Amino acid sequence: MKPSCSVCSSPEIALATAMIQADAGVDEIATATGLSAESLERHMVECVAALAEDSLLNSDERMRGLAAQIGAAALASGLQGDTKGQLAGLSLALRCEIESRRALENRLEKSKTVHADPENPATWPAEAQKLFAGFCDFVLKARCDAAK
Numbered sequence: 001m002k003p004s005c006s007v008c009s010s011p012e013i014a015l016a017t018a019m020i021q022a023d024a025g026v027d028e029i030a031t032a033t034g035l036s037a038e039s040l041e042r043h044m045v046e047c048v049a050a051l052a053e054d055s056l057l058n059s060d061e062r063m064r065g066l067a068a069q070i071g072a073a074a075l076a077s078g079l080q081g082d083t084k085g086q087l088a089g090l091s092l093a094l095r096c097e098i099e100s101r102r103a104l105e106n107r108l109e110k111s112k113t114v115h116a117d118p119e120n121p122a123t124w125p126a127e128a129q130k131l132f133a134g135f136c137d138f139v140l141k142a143r144c145d146a147a148k
C-alpha cells in the first residue's frame with residue numbers, strides 16, 4: 001500500500017479491494033466508491049500488481065517456515081510415541097517440500113527459456129529438446145518415405 005495513493009488512503013479501500021478481487025471493472029468500482037477511474041487504474045498497477053508479485057516471493061518463505069514447523073510437530077509426536085501423528089506430519093512436510101521444489105523447477109525452467117541460445121541446443125529446456133528431436137525424426141521419416 002502506498003501512502004500517496006488516493007485509493008489506498010480512501011475510506012472506500014475495503015469496498016474497492018473486494019470489487020477488484022471479484023473482477024469488477026474500473027468504471028463499475030468508480031461508480032460504487034466515488035473514486036476516480038484514473039486513480040483506480042493507477043492503484044491497480046502500482047499497488048495491486050506490486051502486492052501480487054511480493055506475495056509470490058514471500059510464498060516460498062512461508063512454505064519453508066511451514067515445512068519446518070510441521071517437521072518439529074512430527075518430531076514431537078514421535079517422541080510422545082504417537083507414530084500416526086508423526087507419519088501424518090512427515091507426510092505433510094514432504095508435500096510442502098515437493099511443492100517448493102516444483103516452484104523452484106518451474107522458475108529454473110522459465111529462466112532457461114529466457115536464456116536459451118537458438119544455436120546451442122544444450123541451453124534449451126528439456127521440453128524444447130524433446131520437441132525438436134521429435135520434429136527431426138518426423139522430417140527424416142518424411143524424407144526417407146519420399147525417397148522410397
Ligand SMILES: [Zn+2]
Binds near residue numbers: 006007008044046
Ligand atoms: Zn493504492
